[in-house]
Amino acid sequence: MVDDPAPTSYVAADIVILTISGGEFRVLLIERGKAPFAGRLALPGGFLEDDETVDDAAARELFEETGFAVGESLLERVGVYSEPDRDPRRRVVSVAYAALVPGPPPTRAGGDAAETAWLPVDEALKEPLAFDHSRILGDAVAHARRHLEYTTAATAFCPKEFTIAELRRVYEIVWRTSLDPGNFHRKVTRIEGFLVPTEETTTRNGGRPAALYTAGPLKWLPLPLSPAH
Amino acid sequence: MVDDPAPTSYVAADIVILTISGGEFRVLLIERGKAPFAGRLALPGGFLEDDETVDDAAARELFEETGFAVGESLLERVGVYSEPDRDPRRRVVSVAYAALVPGPPPTRAGGDAAETAWLPVDEALKEPLAFDHSRILGDAVAHARRHLEYTTAATAFCPKEFTIAELRRVYEIVWRTSLDPGNFHRKVTRIEGFLVPTEETTTRNGGRPAALYTAGPLKWLPLPLSPAH
DNA sequence: GCAAAAGTGTTTCAGTTACACCCATGT
DNA sequence: ACATGGGTGTAACTGAAACACTTTTGC
Numbered sequence A, B: 001m002v003d004d005p006a007p008t009s010y011v012a013a014d015i016v017i018l019t020i021s022g023g024e025f026r027v028l029l030i031e032r033g034k035a036p037f038a039g040r041l042a043l044p045g046g047f048l049e050d051d052e053t054v055d056d057a058a059a060r061e062l063f064e065e066t067g068f069a070v071g072e073s074l075l076e077r078v079g080v081y082s083e084p085d086r087d088p089r090r091r092v093v094s095v096a097y098a099a100l101v102p103g104p105p106p107t108r109a110g111g112d113a114a115e116t117a118w119l120p121v122d123e124a125l126k127e128p129l130a131f132d133h134s135r136i137l138g139d140a141v142a143h144a145r146r147h148l149e150y151t152t153a154a155t156a157f158c159p160k161e162f163t164i165a166e167l168r169r170v171y172e173i174v175w176r177t178s179l180d181p182g183n184f185h186r187k188v189t190r191i192e193g194f195l196v197p198t199e200e201t202t203t204r205n206g207g208r209p210a211a212l213y214t215a216g217p218l219k220w221l222p223l224p225l226s227p228a229h
Numbered sequence C: 001g002c003a004a005a006a007g008t009g010t011t012t013c014a015g016t017t018a019c020a021c022c023c024a025t026g027t
Numbered sequence D: 001a002c003a004t005g006g007g008t009g010t011a012a013c014t015g016a017a018a019c020a021c022t023t024t025t026g027c
Helices: A053-067 A122-128 A132-149 A154-159 A163-177 A181-190 B054-066 B123-125 B135-150 B153-157 B165-175 B181-190
Strands: A006-022 A023-031 A046-047 A074-081 A092-100 A116-122 A193-203 A208-217 B009-023 B025-032 B045-047 B074-081 B091-100 B118-122 B194-203 B212-216
Touching: A006 A053, A006 A132, A006 A154, A006 A163, A006 B181, A023 A053, A023 A122, A023 A163, A046 A053, A053 A074, A053 A092, A074 A154, A074 B074, A092 A132, A092 A154, A116 A163, A122 A132, A132 A154, A132 A163, A154 A163, A163 A181, A163 A208, B009 B054, B009 B074, B009 B123, B009 B135, B009 B153, B009 B165, B025 B054, B025 B123, B025 B165, B045 B054, B054 B074, B054 B091, B074 B135, B074 B153, B074 B212, B091 B135, B091 B153, B118 B123, B123 B135, B135 B165, B153 B165, B165 B181, B165 B212
Parallel strands: A006 A092, B009 B091
Antiparallel strands: A006 A023, A006 A046, A006 B009, A023 A116, A074 A092, A193 A208, B009 B025, B009 B045, B025 B118, B074 B091, B194 B212
């Protein structure tokens, strides 16, 4: 590799910020103020700066849009989009991320003045988005659904301390299924490193007090967390 | 996003070409002819051209180095490496790929005149490679090992027509385990879409003739293919 | 015949499912 | 008291592991 006559590109990080809010699986979209695609909805994103990695750029954008730092959420790379004509103005290679943030998220924590909206994922997928963002969104949603099976990513949708039923609801909403509460409880509590019990309980969901847990160090589940596999 | 004063970068595709050869899990490395890192081993790679995607660039490099087209192998994106100083000369953002090719691979099918070598993965990981290629190699190997569990990627290491025992040996070598031949046979033949039986058999491995199969359309396995999960 | 590899049968056993049931709170 | 959600017990079922055994070739 490495001989000079090679072209250069703008490199961008685009993020699909996902959350669970109001019992729905939602994505944060921005209404574009100027051409191209003025008035269309688009994913948040920004260009790579001189002193940062693409991961840093994604984290910076996430913070600007939501106020969440990487430690309070989960930021995963899901794809690279580099069709030569994907931006009509110039060559842009976008690295796409899925950010899983706790819900309900703050309405707005900073960033520029553009209109933003948390749309249910299914609606957003029907909407015509700017650039190739519909494709990116579809890939990121598929990635997130699959990763909930194999990894502990679901905890990123929960507040720092959460009950097992709250975690179960994440799976139920993202997968559009219903899970047996008792069996789910046993299954996840038995997996070592997934959940760390705290001493507290809560009654915020009504009924008998539920034990609160925090996310453990485990990243990959030893077996897929879906019924009837 | 999108205001002009953003820096541009060279974008490269680096590929970790993996195969099974001589009963070992091996990677293709190139000896660099010039500075920086002259004499060091490095991953094959090349810069993105004006009219191609990064995936195209990776496929082009794979073909130049091995003669394999994408259809005869499996090319998966595994990471993006963008530390500002990872190339001492200029800013380069590398998209890393793992290529799984059938073995034993052709010794050399084209490309430039540099020395190439198929090193056992464990040896290559100990070797000091050029740039951040040791890290890329480690990530790609981990990615490949994990993907053999969840996907049908293992068939990419086999010739077009292969026996179930040949497929089993792929798993045994990559995972450094031994698998029960009978149970493995039943397990993989029961998964719909994984293996397509042909009418032929072969005795190339000795013993009773073994049925030959080709890879089916399935990409993701319904359950992880590892013992004692 | 004998060795070697492919593939099948069978027992055992662990993990999951379905669902009944009990528990601890708020109102 | 009773409604509500949290959590446990348990019997039936399912599928994987272990391993013996049969099949079909080459020599």
